[in-house]
Amino acid sequence: MTDSATSLRSALPRGIWVLGFVSLLMDVSSEMIHSLLPLFLAGVLGASAFAIGLIEGVAEATALITKVFSGTLSDWLGRRKGLVVLGYSLGTISKPLFALAPAAGMVFGARILDRIGKGIRGAPRDALIADIAPPDMRGAAFGLRQSLDTVGAFVGPLLAIGLMLLWANDFRAVFWVAVIPGALAVLLLLAGVQEPESPAPQRRNFNPIHWRTLAQLSGTYWWVVGIGALFTLARFSEAFLVLRAQQSGLPLAWIPGVMVVMSLVFSLSAYPFGRLADRMHHGTLLLAGLVVLIAADLVLAWSAHWSVVLAGVALWGLHMGMTQGLLATMVADTAPADLRGTAYGFFSLACGLAMLVASAVAGLLWDRLGASFTFLAGAGFSVAAVVLLLWRRWNGGVKA
Secondary structure, three states: OOOHHHHHHOOOHHHHHHHHHHHHHHHHHHHHHOOOOHHHHHOOOOHHHHHHHHHHHHHHHHHHHHHHHHHHHHHOOOEEEHHHHHHHHHHHHHHHHHHOOHHHHHHHHHHHHHEEEEEEHHHHHHHHHHHOOOOHHHHHHHHHHHHHHHHHHHHHHHHHHHHOOOOOOOOOHHHHHHHHHHHHHHHHHHOOOOOOOOOOOOOOOOOOOOOEEEEEHOOHHHHHHHHHHHHHOOOOOOOHHHHHHHOOOHHHHHHOOOHHHHHHHHHHHHHHHHHOOOOOOHHHHHHHHHHHHHHHHHHHHHHHHHHHHHHHHHHHHHHHHHHHHHHHHHHHHHHOOHHHOOOOHHHHHHHHHHHHHHHHHHHHHHHOOOOOHHHHHHHHHHHHHHHHHHHHOOOOOOOO
């Protein structure tokens, strides 16, 4: 194991490692805030569940929609690092705004700024990794970045728990500390990543979405887009998992632990199910993932006891591990190679709009009818997705 790790460290360019640690630091910064933000909005600023859902839905939709444009822009410019630095910088600049926010409106602005930064940096960063890594090691390079990113997703909520215990539930103090790893991420990116030389981009008319090419995307691709959007309607923002944990009787400082549980199950299950997707019918695995999501929603609707909530959150993470990589694979399988960037962009756009609707509706149901009904509605959307998948298979659907 040690020899293998040493070989990987010596073979992968330094820039790949730096980008991995940049992701780790920014994830620590972001998750320290995001794991506490629903509690801060509800308990300190007095926001309703509908307001929280709207903030989260618009924010996540913004990140997904921005991705439609950022990758194409980096291709047109012929340079990646500037956009990556801009994206991480916007994420860092947003962090003090959470600590200073006197009302939910400022939190909303901070979340939008943070998610715009995420949308700007995502595609150019992945393209930069592909540019830096040797062609025969790109899989290892992307795997390393994702692994380090996942470490940040664990460490961020754990730090939030420790600091909340240390500082007697002082949300704003924790938010100020989150600025530090974000700033370190930007400094590390500036100093540690050297963008490889690339030929000058060809002169072309700038159009981030080539509308005339959409006709070249098959009906099967658009079916995948529709299923992805329906999945997102059934799986609203994870902020509602945090709010459900608040009802469980857990001490306030320990509530971010639900995000640790979800991320842990997600990360442990994603790779095995990714390998399984290469050997079995995609529709079958999607159906299994929906069954797990239905189970998660029913468990979370059943009781607010902390043990039941943790079980529901673990099932939620398992569903994510079963389906998120699979849907990305299905997009790649159903889009022409020269249109995959556009295909992923429109898939993200559809899921972003669905996330906006899902989180707003979830918040409205939470306020009007209660938490249990919100999760039962999620189960209902999942059942609708199951019916559509079964109908597709009965009518001669292909592997996707």
